[in-house]
Amino acid sequence: MSADPSARRGIPDATVARLPEYLRALTGFAERGITSVSSEELAAAAGVRSAKLRKDLSHLGSYGVRGVGYEVDHLAYQISRELGLTQDWPVAIIGMGNLGHALAAYSGFATRGFRVVALLDQDSHLLGQEIAGITVQPMDALTSLAEQGLAIGVIATPAASAQDVCDQLVAVGVRSILNFAPCVLVVPEDVDVRKVDLSTELQILAFHEQRRALAAEGALEHVTLEPINSAVGR
Ligand SMILES: NC(=O)c1ccc[n+]([C@@H]2O[C@H](COP(=O)([O-])OP(=O)(O)OC[C@H]3O[C@@H](n4cnc5c(N)ncnc54)[C@H](O)[C@@H]3O)[C@@H](O)[C@H]2O)c1
Numbered sequence: 001m002s003a004d005p006s007a008r009r010g011i012p013d014a015t016v017a018r019l020p021e022y023l024r025a026l027t028g029f030a031e032r033g034i035t036s037v038s039s040e041e042l043a044a045a046a047g048v049r050s051a052k053l054r055k056d057l058s059h060l061g062s063y064g065v066r067g068v069g070y071e072v073d074h075l076a077y078q079i080s081r082e083l084g085l086t087q088d089w090p091v092a093i094i095g096m097g098n099l100g101h102a103l104a105a106y107s108g109f110a111t112r113g114f115r116v117v118a119l120l121d122q123d124s125h126l127l128g129q130e131i132a133g134i135t136v137q138p139m140d141a142l143t144s145l146a147e148q149g150l151a152i153g154v155i156a157t158p159a160a161s162a163q164d165v166c167d168q169l170v171a172v173g174v175r176s177i178l179n180f181a182p183c184v185l186v187v188p189e190d191v192d193v194r195k196v197d198l199s200t201e202l203q204i205l206a207f208h209e210q211r212r213a214l215a216a217e218g219a220l221e222h223v224t225l226e227p228i229n230s231a232v233g234r
Pocket residue numbers: 094095096097098099100120121122123126139156157158159161164165179180181182196197198199
């Protein structure tokens with residue numbers, strides 16, 4: 001996914017990171033039968049300031065129409081195309097424990113263009129089991145799966161195994177990895193790794209909660225309490 005259209009057109013990473021949120025908001029409008037939205041309405045639904053939204057969307061060449069706003073379906077299509085979601089992305093999940101089970105059963109991937117094609121684990125007790133209609137396979141199935149086409153590998157193993165699993169994915173040509181294990185993965189330059197870590201998010205919330213409490217006690221002077229979303233550039 002490194003050769004995506006956004007990178008070619010120089011769309012800032014921060015903008016790319018907000019596009020899924022705009023898409024989610026637009027999908028919500030479409031589900032309610034709303035066909036056009038103002039930048040203020042869309043910005044509010046996505047939790048960003050409208051000036052930032054307009055700037056983000058201008059990178060896509062989408063400026064809206066004065067007095068009308070943005071056409072919901074068209075903008076959703078533009079964003080989906082930019083994110084590569086108009087293509088089909090076959091996904092393999094590795095590590096079918098608690099998290100792997102939950103991810104496999106999550107129907108939201110399919111509706112966003114990510115098709116879970118394989119579930120893998122090294123535990124012989126799990127092999128052959130069916131989860132969400134897909135049979136769990138051993139790790140050596142990776143090579144033939146990659147030959148059939150595998151775009152993204154999701155790592156849901158313990159941290160101690162994650163690098164090894166990552167290396168196996170890279171060896172069969174997978175270039176996009178979503179890592180849930182709490183560790184840093186070492187990959188070649190042309191491989192993209194995204195890390196999901198709920199504990200980090202909780203720690204950030206705890207930090208802001210603590211600052212709020214200290215400010216309320218007057219223990220922190222001259223502290224401006226910014227909205228927490230500013231931490232991710234909203
Ligand atoms: N990112 C998050 O927010 C978040 C949340 C929950 C859990 N986690 C992490 O997700 C991972 C999985 O958590 P869990 O509770 O599902 O664990 P689990 O122990 O229930 O499942 C792990 C699975 O990985 C398999 N496995 C281990 N080594 C393997 C290898 N080399 N190749 C293939 N499969 C292998 C095991 O057989 C097991 O089925 C852990 O690293 C955990 O810390 C992350």
